[in-house]
Amino acid sequence: MIKKQIVVGLLGFGNVGTGTYQALEMNREAIKEQSGLDISIGKILVRDPQKDRSISIPPGVLTDDAGSILxxxxxxxxxELLGGLHPAGELMLQAMNNGKHVVTANKAALAANFKALEKAAIDNGVQLRYEASVAGGIPILNAIRTALCSNQILEIKGILNGTTNYMLTQMTDHGLAYDDVLKTAQEKGFAEADPTDDVEGYDVANKLSILIALAFGTIVSPKDIPTKGISGITKEFIGEAKSRNNKIKLIATARNNGAGLEYRVEPEEIPFHHPLAGVNNEFNAIFIEGNAVGELMFYGRGAGPLPTGSAVLGDIIDIGKTIVPGRV
Amino acid sequence: MIKKQIVVGLLGFGNVGTGTYQALEMNREAIKEQSGLDISIGKILVRDPQKDRSISIPPGVLTDDAGSILxxxxxxxxxELLGGLHPAGELMLQAMNNGKHVVTANKAALAANFKALEKAAIDNGVQLRYEASVAGGIPILNAIRTALCSNQILEIKGILNGTTNYMLTQMTDHGLAYDDVLKTAQEKGFAEADPTDDVEGYDVANKLSILIALAFGTIVSPKDIPTKGISGITKEFIGEAKSRNNKIKLIATARNNGAGLEYRVEPEEIPFHHPLAGVNNEFNAIFIEGNAVGELMFYGRGAGPLPTGSAVLGDIIDIGKTIVPGRV
Structure with a gap:
């Protein structure tokens, strides 16, 4: 097998960056053996290269100068693992304009700049991959991009946010009130101090926008997706749903109804026997219906450093396989 | 986008062949638009080209001469969709020796000849794909081959046979006896007149052998996999499992225990809260644990003409993307 050296530059070294680094450390030799790719992380952009870190990084790898990577x-x-809109979007564009392939886990920057980023990839003959931006470690985008090309997608229904799914599960299983589970989620680190993005469904709308682009070939801005979160869900609502043998889940839906595409993010009652009803706590799942394959569901961890790092590393390997040695 | 003509020859035109043909008819234009591949079925090997069929096939496509395809x-x-060991194995080898890429849904012929078939693919510089041989429409082999390359697989646990899962579900949900559900399954066409391959677990052992080869890089012949079916499962066993909050499922397991690989096919008690416990009736699922991604599950239809045809067509498209125009 031909051995190829692949050198990666990370922009950002928070949770996902650390997870990506660790996933590579754990599996470098196995990847080399299986795919012939010798992947190394050449540089990492951080705010403060001198800061004490839990992982020991070889000298010269950490830098606070994005240009030295791009x-x-x-x-x-x-x-790109910086999160947020700026400068993540600009740095991705610049990287592609410099002939670099780009991998990102940043759903917000991706959804906000989808057209421009896809165009830059085509114009520069490079690849843009973003498996980790939707449902963490679950390889749903890869499935849509490859194996499910044999189908026209009819419907996608996803549980795409671990924080709200954890909260709804706790409310359902233990009859707890919204404010109490939010507090516990914040204490456990599942919810942020300002939980707006999660509980109001904005995080899910970003992910649905990306799923729609890939599955239906249509660009819908997250702000144009009707979005309702779970902040209005009381334990009484959950009890009533239960009495109808339903669970309340925060569901992202996109459906080709024949005449066009319907999409929304909102709490829905899901029958106990539906596969999505069994997706509990911090887990994510995507239920997808194709016109040939019928119903499929993909289930796994939608967040966490290693699962998300697994998805980032999967994209790096996938791009690595297509790189012709000596191209740079 | 560069348009490429891809011509396919089908060996066999039973359930899966018909499903593949129909999936292509349904989605030909969408595939052309999305991937630039113009896929057509040039010839189909059948026993009797004159037989009346539910699908109308253009004249000259049906043939009873394998050589005219190879x-x-x-x-x-x-x-290759003939099923059975012979002549399926020989025809696949001959096709690859003639420079053809090969797609198969035939778990038995694949598991029995895995090494020879893989070697023929490498020797002839062609691709061998077999997504439909395991879990029908669920794109699990594609995930292992691509997105999950970033992981070392620790464990696979699968419900890989729809017939036995249907039977166990009916016994569990309605307290029915084994013989009664077998009879119903046969009447509904879910079980064959001779159900041995399904109920004794041999079908599952073939599929597990293929999963092991791909996920762990180890060739284990199906006959070397300790295999126990469901024919000894009584409604009393199921009742006792239920009283322990468990469901009995026919499970294929392969696990890297650190020292080596453990594998078996046998009925197991699965706790109600485990994702595999919610996989009912004719559905299949594969639960997979990677050292980075953690727990994933893939769920869908493990059989049926269109779901299986979806997997075959997915492999055709995937190979088609790699074919350099003018190669033949």
Whole structure:
């Protein structure tokens, strides 16, 4: 097997960056053996290279200068893990304009700039991958992009936010009130101090926008997706749903109804016997219906450093396989 | 986008062949638009080209001469859907020796000849794909082959046979006896007149052998997998499991225990809260644990003409993308 050196530059070294680094450390030799790719992380953009870290990084790898990554001719793939809209979007564009392939886990920057980023990838003949941006470690985008090309997608229904699914599960299983489970979720680190993005469904709308682009070939801005979160869900609502043999889940839906595409993010009652009803706590799942394959469901961890790092690393490997040695 | 003509020859036109043909008819234009591949079925090997069929096939496509497919220079991909060991294995080898890529749904012929078939693919510089051989429409092999390369697989646990899962579900949900549900399954066409392959677990052992080869890189012959079916499962056993909050499922397991690989096919008690416990009736699912991604589950239809045809067509498209125009 031909051995290829692939050098990666990371922009950002928070949870997902650390998870990506660790997933690579754990599996570098196995990846080399299986795919012939010798992947190394050449540089990592951080705010403060001198800061004490739990992981020991070789000297010279950490930098606070984005340009030293984007302009480094030895770097093949730039992995954007900064989060937020700026400067993430600009740095991805610049990386592609410099001939780098780009991998991102940043749903907000991706959904906000989908057209421009896809165009930059085509214009520069590079690849743009974002498996980790939707449902963490679950390889749903890969499935839509490859195996499910044999289908026209009729419907996608997803539980795409672990925080709200954890909260709804706790309310359902233990009859707890919204405010109490939110407090517990915050204490456990499942919810942020300002939980708006999660509980109002904005995080899910970003992910649905990306799923729609890939599955239906239609660009819908997250702000144009009718979005309702779970902040209005009381334990009484959940009890009433239960009495109808239903569970309340925060569901992202996109459906080709024949005349066009319907989409929304909102709490829905899901019958106990539906596969999505069994998706509990911090787990995510995507239920997808194709016109040939029928009903499929993909289930797994939608967040966490290693699961998300697994998805980022999967994209790096996938791009790595297509890189012709000596291209740079 | 560059348009490519891809010509396929089908060996066999039973359930899966018909499903593949129909999936392509339904989605040909969408595939062309999305991937640039213009896929057509050039020839189909059948026993009797004159037989009345529910689908109308253009004249000249049906043939009873395998050689007219294997030696046709216009055919890029040979799709083997004959079932059984012979002549399926020999025809796949011959197709690859003739420079054709091969797609198969035939778990028995694949598991029995795995090494020889993989070697023929490498020797001839062609691709061998078999997504439909395990869990029908569920794209589990594609996930292992691509997105999950970023992981070392620790464990696979699968419900891989729809017939036995239907039977166990009926016994569990309605307290029915084994013989009664077998009879109903046979009447509904879910079980064959001779159900041995399904109920004794041999069908599952073939599928597990293929999963092990791909996920762990180890060739284990199906006959070397300790295999126990469900014919000894009484409604009393199921009742006792229920009293322990468990369901009995026919489970294929392969686990890397650190020192080596453990594998078996046998009925197991699965706790109600485990995702596999919610996989009912004719559905299949594969639960997979990677060292980075953690727990994933893939759920869908493990059989049926269109779901299986979806997997066959997915493999055809995937190979088609790699074919350099003008190669033949």
């Amino acid at each position: 302009n480094d001719p030895t770097i093949d793939i730039v992995v | 030696n046709d220079p216009t055919i890029d991909i040979v799709v």
